[in-house]
Amino acid sequence: MDWFPIVFVTFKVLVLGTGMFFAIKWHYDQGQKEKEIEKRVVLRAGGKVAAVFVLSLLSLVFVTFVFARMLGLDLTFP
Structure with a gap:
């Protein structure tokens, strides 16, 4: 049971970090497209x-x- 929080927190940080990276990248790309x-x-x-x-x-x-x-x-x- 001691390993569960370590694995869970690591997985959560990786998933949320990846999601935030792609969300920021997508919004930045949309902003570049709408510069007109x-x-x-x-x-x-x-x-x-x-x-x-x-x-x-x-x-x-x-x-x-x-x-x-x-x-x-x-x-x-x-």
Whole structure:
């Protein structure tokens, strides 16, 4: 029974290491294949995501203040 953990851990490290190597290699190869995407498209998509995030954050703050006023909380600055 003492040999089982040694063999199991060794096998697990070999299998997971091999799997990680091929996963990283595959993703790297896919990235090289898709280099044709223009930076402008990526920046535009990132800008859209940032705009949606800011708008949702502002709407959440607005809804929070409206809800707090409905409950009668005083949110004025001193």
